[in-house]
Amino acid sequence: MSSTPALEVLIQTLRRLPGVGIKSAQRMAFHLLQHDRAGAVALSRALQEAASNVRHCERCHTFSEACMCATCLDHRRDPSKLCVVETPADQAALERTGAYRGLYFVLMGKLSPLDGIGPHDIGLKKLFDRALDGTVTEVILATNFTAEGEATAHVISEGLRARGLTITRLARGVPAGSELEYVDLGTIAHALVDRR
Amino acid sequence: MSSTPALEVLIQTLRRLPGVGIKSAQRMAFHLLQHDRAGAVALSRALQEAASNVRHCERCHTFSEACMCATCLDHRRDPSKLCVVETPADQAALERTGAYRGLYFVLMGKLSPLDGIGPHDIGLKKLFDRALDGTVTEVILATNFTAEGEATAHVISEGLRARGLTITRLARGVPAGSELEYVDLGTIAHALVDRR
Numbered sequence: 001m002s003s004t005p006a007l008e009v010l011i012q013t014l015r016r017l018p019g020v021g022i023k024s025a026q027r028m029a030f031h032l033l034q035h036d037r038a039g040a041v042a043l044s045r046a047l048q049e050a051a052s053n054v055r056h057c058e059r060c061h062t063f064s065e066a067c068m069c070a071t072c073l074d075h076r077r078d079p080s081k082l083c084v085v086e087t088p089a090d091q092a093a094l095e096r097t098g099a100y101r102g103l104y105f106v107l108m109g110k111l112s113p114l115d116g117i118g119p120h121d122i123g124l125k126k127l128f129d130r131a132l133d134g135t136v137t138e139v140i141l142a143t144n145f146t147a148e149g150e151a152t153a154h155v156i157s158e159g160l161r162a163r164g165l166t167i168t169r170l171a172r173g174v175p176a177g178s179e180l181e182y183v184d185l186g187t188i189a190h191a192l193v194d195r196r
Numbered sequence: 197m198s199s200t201p202a203l204e205v206l207i208q209t210l211r212r213l214p215g216v217g218i219k220s221a222q223r224m225a226f227h228l229l230q231h232d233r234a235g236a237v238a239l240s241r242a243l244q245e246a247a248s249n250v251r252h253c254e255r256c257h258t259f260s261e262a263c264m265c266a267t268c269l270d271h272r273r274d275p276s277k278l279c280v281v282e283t284p285a286d287q288a289a290l291e292r293t294g295a296y297r298g299l300y301f302v303l304m305g306k307l308s309p310l311d312g313i314g315p316h317d318i319g320l321k322k323l324f325d326r327a328l329d330g331t332v333t334e335v336i337l338a339t340n341f342t343a344e345g346e347a348t349a350h351v352i353s354e355g356l357r358a359r360g361l362t363i364t365r366l367a368r369g370v371p372a373g374s375e376l377e378y379v380d381l382g383t384i385a386h387a388l389v390d391r392r
Contacts, residue, residue, distance in 0.1 A: 004250055004265075005261065006242070006245045006249045007250055007259055008244045009242045009245065009246070010242040010243065010246040013238050013239045013242040014233040014242075015224055016228075017227070017235075017239075018224060019220065019223070019224075024215060026285055027214055027215070028213045029246070030283065030284070030285070031213070031214045032212075032213070032243070033246060033250055034304055034305075037247050038235075039209070039212040039246070040244075040247040041242045041243070041283055042379035043210065043212065043213075043239075043240075044240045044241075044243035046205045046206040046209040047206065047239055047243070048236075048237070049205065049206070049306050050202045050203055050225070050229060050236065051228070051233050051236040053202045054200055054202050054203055063203055064200055065200050067350050087228070088226070098273050107228070108230055134244060139207060149217070196211060
């Protein structure tokens with residue numbers, strides 16, 4: 001794009017963002033420098049702030065600026081239920097439903113042997129300690145319904161089996177508002193088996 | 197994604213990047229904080245550096261850290277030829293061909309009345325002063341072959357008409373390596389008219 005060293009460094013660093021290739025990085029750098037210098041400065045500051053202030057909640061492992069996140073500190077929540085999700089975004093999706101008032105454990109990832117992500121990387125030891133603290137009576141596995149998410153749920157339920165806890169999984173079935181004709185066969189089969 | 201203020205600010209600020217929506221911004225923030233904190237710090241620094249150090253070359257208007265860019269300072273280049281391009285990326289594409297040894301003027305945009313971008317915003321006055329400095333004898337219009345690029349080229353050639361300069365436009369024709377069967381009709385028509 002140019003022989004300006006600062007610009008070159010900016011373009012190369014923007015490529016560290018997921019899903020950003022050389023063309024997108026050039027477009028982003030060009031946009032910020034030509035049309036939105038205030039945005040460049042604001043983004044620089046936001047990155048710095050987040051990198052130095054955001055840590056993990058010591059209880060549920062989600063992002064938090066304090067030792068414990070607001071959800072874990074909320075005394076109106078039911079401490080006997082623990083919902084296990086992969087990411088803070090999944091937790092946010094569950095929260096938006098308003099249908100769950102228990103607590104969470106956020107894995108910050110999923111088991112993925114092909115990418116070298118094992119039980120230690122997603123803090124399973126910490127999850128088991130948390131689930132067996134004596135207060136939790138039900139662990140709800142809300143990992144994604146993908147191959148890795150299912151494997152993660154399986155490993156967790158194996159690890160907690162025969163410890164006196166109820167282990168449940170989010171129900172599989174036909175999505176609300178959908179027509180049977182257009183739903184995939186695996187989903188219909190699950191919905192038939194789990195009919196009520 | 198979370199109730200962490202620093203994280204919220206980071207996500208909202210990432211959305212100022214072109215082509216980044218809420219989901220991408222969440223994914224980027226999550227990736228940086230979970231897997232690449234060093235990347236977050238490096239990007240913060242690169243943005244700060246670029247925003248404070250990168251200015252415009254006072255001669256050709258491209259990005260430069262010095263008053264004048266390396267290309268404009270290169271005495272082996274032919275100062276009688278001035279090639280007008282829209283962006284530094286376009287300039288880089290021309291440079292990679294190795295087929296041009298003259299100088300450049302980078303508009304840093306194009307005329308686009310619908311977006312409110314007029315002659316003043318792309319520095320046409322500065323371009324005219326530059327082209328009429330007495331050394332330049334040929335102005336090569338290398339704006340893109342889009343509606344806006346063509347309009348920009350037209351306005352520039354009108355502005356410089358009857359000032360004793362040779363005004364040329366990049367040749368239109370069949371791209372190298374292409375088969376006629378798959379080339380669009382407008383391009384073939386232009387290639388026929390400009391045959392040599």
